[in-house]
Amino acid sequence: MTDVTLYDAIPIDVDQGEPARPRLLLIATSLVSAAFFVGYSGLVGFYLSERAAVRATGGQWLPEGVTIPLTQPNFMMTTMVFSVFSVYWAVSSIRGNDRANALVAFGLTLMFGFAQIAQTGFLLTIMDMPAAESSQAVLIYSLVGVQVAMMAAAMGYVVVMTIRTFGGGYSAKDYEGVLSAAMFWTMAVGVYSILWYAVYITK
Amino acid sequence: MTVIETRPETEAPPIGNAVPPKTLDALVGSSDHKTIGRTWIAGGLVLLTAATVISGLAGFEASDLGGFALVEDGDQFAQLWSLGRVLFLFGGVLPILVGLGTFLVPLQIGAPALAFARGASGAVWTWMVGIGLLIGSYVLNGGPGGGQGDFVVLWATSLGVVALALMWAMTILATTILGARTRGMSLDRVPATTWSFFVFSLFGLLALPLLIAELVIVYVQVRHGFLPLGSRLGLTGVVDSLSLAPTIYWLGIPVLGIAADVIGTHTSRPVRAHRAVLASIGMLGITAFASEFFSFASSRTADFNNELLIIGVAASILPILGVLGLVGDSLRQGTLRMTTALLGSLIAGLVLLLASVTSLLAQAAPVAVFIDEDTPVSFDLDRVLVLNGTTFHDGIRGMVLAATMVAIISALHHWAPKLWGRRLSEPLGLLGVASAAAGGVLWGLGSILAGIDDQAAYPVADLVGGENVEFFNLIAAVGMVLVVVAAVTVTVNALGTALAKGSGKGPDRWTGATLEWATASPPAFGNFERAPVVRSALPLIDGKSDTGSGPAPGDDATAADDDATTDLESSR
Numbered sequence: 001m002t003d004v005t006l007y008d009a010i011p012i013d014v015d016q017g018e019p020a021r022p023r024l025l026l027i028a029t030s031l032v033s034a035a036f037f038v039g040y041s042g043l044v045g046f047y048l049s050e051r052a053a054v055r056a057t058g059g060q061w062l063p064e065g066v067t068i069p070l071t072q073p074n075f076m077m078t079t080m081v082f083s084v085f086s087v088y089w090a091v092s093s094i095r096g097n098d099r100a101n102a103l104v105a106f107g108l109t110l111m112f113g114f115a116q117i118a119q120t121g122f123l124l125t126i127m128d129m130p131a132a133e134s135s136q137a138v139l140i141y142s143l144v145g146v147q148v149a150m151m152a153a154a155m156g157y158v159v160v161m162t163i164r165t166f167g168g169g170y171s172a173k174d175y176e177g178v179l180s181a182a183m184f185w186t187m188a189v190g191v192y193s194i195l196w197y198a199v200y201i202t203k
Numbered sequence: 204m205t206v207i208e209t210r211p212e213t214e215a216p217p218i219g220n221a222v223p224p225k226t227l228d229a230l231v232g233s234s235d236h237k238t239i240g241r242t243w244i245a246g247g248l249v250l251l252t253a254a255t256v257i258s259g260l261a262g263f264e265a266s267d268l269g270g271f272a273l274v275e276d277g278d279q280f281a282q283l284w285s286l287g288r289v290l291f292l293f294g295g296v297l298p299i300l301v302g303l304g305t306f307l308v309p310l311q312i313g314a315p316a317l318a319f320a321r322g323a324s325g326a327v328w329t330w331m332v333g334i335g336l337l338i339g340s341y342v343l344n345g346g347p348g349g350g351q352g353d354f355v356v357l358w359a360t361s362l363g364v365v366a367l368a369l370m371w372a373m374t375i376l377a378t379t380i381l382g383a384r385t386r387g388m389s390l391d392r393v394p395a396t397t398w399s400f401f402v403f404s405l406f407g408l409l410a411l412p413l414l415i416a417e418l419v420i421v422y423v424q425v426r427h428g429f430l431p432l433g434s435r436l437g438l439t440g441v442v443d444s445l446s447l448a449p450t451i452y453w454l455g456i457p458v459l460g461i462a463a464d465v466i467g468t469h470t471s472r473p474v475r476a477h478r479a480v481l482a483s484i485g486m487l488g489i490t491a492f493a494s495e496f497f498s499f500a501s502s503r504t505a506d507f508n509n510e511l512l513i514i515g516v517a518a519s520i521l522p523i524l525g526v527l528g529l530v531g532d533s534l535r536q537g538t539l540r541m542t543t544a545l546l547g548s549l550i551a552g553l554v555l556l557l558a559s560v561t562s563l564l565a566q567a568a569p570v571a572v573f574i575d576e577d578t579p580v581s582f583d584l585d586r587v588l589v590l591n592g593t594t595f596h597d598g599i600r601g602m603v604l605a606a607t608m609v610a611i612i613s614a615l616h617h618w619a620p621k622l623w624g625r626r627l628s629e630p631l632g633l634l635g636v637a638s639a640a641a642g643g644v645l646w647g648l649g650s651i652l653a654g655i656d657d658q659a660a661y662p663v664a665d666l667v668g669g670e671n672v673e674f675f676n677l678i679a680a681v682g683m684v685l686v687v688v689a690a691v692t693v694t695v696n697a698l699g700t701a702l703a704k705g706s707g708k709g710p711d712r713w714t715g716a717t718l719e720w721a722t723a724s725p726p727a728f729g730n731f732e733r734a735p736v737v738r739s740a741l742p743l744i745d746g747k748s749d750t751g752s753g754p755a756p757g758d759d760a761t762a763a764d765d766d767a768t769t770d771l772e773s774s775r
Contacts, residue, residue, distance in 0.1 A: 024318040028378040031408055035370060039412025046420055135429040142423045 029180040033187035036150060040191045043146060044198045047139050054136075062203060063134040072123040073200035076116050080189045083112035087158070087182045090165075094175040099165060102178070106162040109185065113155045116192065117148055140199060147195045154188035157181045231328065234320035235728055236309050241622060241701065242327050243302025243372075244615075248694040250334065251295030251608075255683065255690040258287030262646075262680030268673055281348030285439045286341045288600075292446055293365050294334050295690075296607050297407075300457050301372045302327075303614055304400035306622060308376055310719035310726060311397045313385030313735040318378040326372040333364035347438035352425055355435060359422045362442075366411045366418070373404035373411075380404075385718075387737040391478055394717040394740070395467075396614075398481045399460020402488035406453050410445060417441050440660075447596045451603045452491045452519045455555045458610040459484050459526040462548040465617045466530040468715045469545035470537025474529050477740045483525035490518040520559045527552045543632030544713075547613025550640045551606045557644070558602035561651065564595075595654030598647040601679070605643020605686060612636055612693050617713070620724040623701045635692035642685025649679025716741040 051061050062068070090105035124144065129137045161181040164170060170178050233239065261284040264273045274280045309317055317323050340346055340361055345354025380393065380401045393401070421438060424430040430438075444450065463480045467473040474480055530552070539545070612635045619627045653675035654660070713720075721743055722731050739745040 024378055024382045027382045028319065028374055031374045031377055031405075035374070035408045035412045038409050039416050042413040042416035043419060046416065132427050135424065135427075138423045138427050138429060139420070142419055146419065 023176050025180045026176050029184050033184055037187055037190060040146060040194060043143060044194050047143055048198060050139060061136060063129060063136055066127060066129045068127055068200055068203055072119050073196050076119050077193065077196050079112050079115050080192050083109050084186055084189055086112060087185045091175065091178050091182050094165065094170050094178045095172050097172045102165055103162065106158060109158055110155055113151055117151055120144060120148055143195055143199055147191055150188045150191050154185045157184050234324055236305050236317040236320060236323065237725060239323050239327055240302045240306025243298050243305055245698060246331060247295050247299035247302060248697055250290055251299065252690040252694050254287055254290035254295050255687040257283060258291060259680060259683035259687050261287050262676065262683045266673055266676040266680050278348040278350065281439055282341055282346050285347040289442060291604060292442065296454060296604060297369055298330060299611050300403065301369060304376045305372065307618060307719065308379055308397050308400055310621065310730055311394045311717050312380060312383065312388055313718045313731060313737065314379060314383040315729045315731065317375055318383055319375050323372060323375045326368045330365055330368035333361050333368055336361035337365060348435055355425045356422055359418045359425065363415050363418045366415050370408060370411045373407040376400055377404040377408065385735050385737065391481060392737060392740040395463035395480050395484065396460040399457045399484050402485055403453065403456045406456065406488050406491060410453065414442065414445055417444065446600050450491050451600050452487055452559065454603055454607045455523065456484055456488055458551050458555055458607055459487065459523065461610050461614045462552045463526060463530055464717065465544045465548040465613055467533050468713050469540050469542055470533040471714055472533040472537030473716045473741050474533050476529055480526055480529050483522040487519060487522035490522065517563065523556045523559055527556060542616065543629055543636055544613045544617035547609050547616065547636045550636060551610035551613060554602055554606035554609060554640055554643055558599050558606065558647065562599045592660050593654035594650045594658045594660055597660060598650030598654060601650055602643050602647035605639050605646065608639045608689060609636055612639065615693065615697050619700060621719055622725065624725045625700055625703065627696050627700050631692050631696040635689045635696065638685045638692065639689035642682045642689060645682025646679050646686060649675045649682060716744045718742055
């Protein structure tokens with residue numbers, strides 16, 4: 001017998017733990033996603049504490065003349081919810097070895113992401129809030145900027161996985177990378193939902 | 204024979220003793236976790252020495268409240284004070300712990316490599332660039348108290364880069380532990396050291412992002428002129444979210460893991476109740492993280508968070524006591540070998556316990572209220588945490604940092620055969636342990652007494668305090684000098700051994716029971732000839748595990764394999 005293996009067969013009586021090297025990319029993505037989410041939550045926590053301090057003294061939080069409309073944030077939230085469905089559509093397609101559908105789903109997801117970033121730009125334009133004139137504006141731009149950066153990172157992750165899927169790198173047997181990208185995307189959507197509620201809704 | 208795992212893309216080179224990289228490109232490009240771990244440790248030791256010297260200088264400056272001798276004004280003092288403490292944590296202690304984890308974890312869990320080995324290499328070099336920029340920002344009049352806004356921004360950015368590099372390294376460590384354990388090694392069978400690095404890494408992954416969030420705020424506030432020059436002294440408190448009790452016990456997590464493994468080995472009696480040790484270590488992580496999470500953005504002044512801090516500090520004592528109690532059984536019933544490793548682990552645990560018990564002093568008033576009243580809802584905030592805002596917490600931090608240093612010395616002595624193929628000098632090691640422990644206690648004592656005498660926690664424009672503050676600060680400064688001695692000693696000892704010529708031979712185990720002692724010293728690329736299969740938490744003495752150092756199961760056992768089992772048994 002010439003079969004050479006890295007590992008020896010495990011005797012039946014061995015109390016087996018978790019299998020060796022399962023889904024390292026998925027584990028790492030989960031940990032990084034949790035870290036990013038906690039970090040962004042901390043940033044929002046700082047914003048909320050500053051806002052509460054100003055309001056506690058009877059002050060006005062948003063700078064004079066600045067209003068945050070609800071239409072664009074709500075539309076972006078809806079877009080993000082759709083994007084979660086589309087990115088898991090890609091996962092589902094790969095699990096069924098349906099590469100064509102997966103590529104369409106990835107494309108749709110990227111389009112949703114791009115739409116969110118573009119609409120954020122539009123929202124900031126109509127808010128007409130000069131960055132350098134108030135600390136409130138600086139905080140809001142910080143929160144929005146970090147959220148956009150996370151969305152861009154998630155899009156980059158999806159682009160890489162789209163290319164690898166196109167090249168035949170994933171299939172029903174191995175779709176770890178696609179699932180990891182979907183998980184990271186979900187985190188990015190979660191980050192937007194925090195921003196949506198803490199800044200856009202409750203102002 | 205059944206194929207149960209995909210084949211590796213490349214064949215590992217023949218197993219033997221490792222050949223260290225001889226050129227810079229080989230060092231920079233190495234994906235071997237052992238080379239990366241050694242790089243973390245070497246860089247950390249050098250910066251730890253520098254940090255202790257700078258902290259000592261700041262300590263002596265504070266012992267003369269009438270004026271400034273080493274610096275020109277309060278701003279420069281704040282920069283000196285801050286540089287010493289930031290470098291101690293982010294340049295010294297954390298990188299060395301990450302380096303130990305990077306080196307040890309794959310060996311202890313029977314893995315041939317780290318997950319994302321190239322990423323691990325990227326993390327260490329990113330850290331080096333970040334720490335270089337961080338030091339540069341202080342030199343160029345940035346940092347807390349800095350007069351140059353651009354370099355204050357550089358300070359925030361570079362500290363963020365350092366934190367990101369550490370986070371990435373911890374992600375890789377945690378991923379390796381979760382996903383690359385060998386067959387049969389369930390999470391409750393991993394050695395205590397590996398488990399402690401797992402908890403330590405998870406903590407870092409959840410706590411360092413909060414520091415980065417604070418730094419983002421600092422960045423935009425300074426960049427856009429919303430943090431004027433006079434307010435920049437307050438930046439000295441940015442890293443406090445990580446470095447005050449009970450969050451600082453984060454550093455105590457690896458201390459406990461190292462103590463459990465080292466004491467178990469050097470008494471030839473592995474710690475019983477392995478799962479209880481793991482549970483205690485995990486509990487300390489939860490305690491430390493809970494306080495960090497709930498106190499984010501609070502300046503440790505009297506507010507509701509302090510109720511959680513009281514619980515946190517009290518709860519931190521129990522896990523430390525738990526681990527020390529469990530290793531005490533090994534000390535009582537085992538065969539003691541009075542090595543630097545054994546003494547260091549024991550003393551590190553005791554200093555950590557001393558710090559956690561002492562920190563309860565700050566909570567004495569609210570605890571009394573808690574006991575006296577039926578419903579502990581109305582704390583007298585004027586009496587709560589009366590020591591907050593003083594150097595009391597700096598003293599606790601000093602003791603915990605010193606305990607961590609002692610544990611690092613202990614770990615380097617214990618695993619030196621694996622790290623460099625030979626053992627470290629015992630006299631130098633004992634000197635280092637004694638200096639670090641005594642220095643840490645004096646540092647802590649001086650700062651705590653000065654805090655009780657109302658010395659402000661952070662450097663201010665004019666150093667102020669009660670009548671005896673100068674004397675207490677002198678005590679602390681003398682303690683810091685002893686810590687400098689310890690840092691120099693361990694650095695010379697470790698780097699001298701690393702650079703010595705010759706190679707180690709054989710596993711060179713201290714009759715250890717965990718997998719790293721089943722392979723060569725230092726291990727070659729790939730670590731094990733075959734992936735080990737384990738059946739207990741003590742694979743080298745349970746008599747059943749295949750430790751990957753000899754023939755496959757079913758083949759005739761060799762004398763070397765027999766030795767792995769009988770060495771320890773005969774010494775008991």
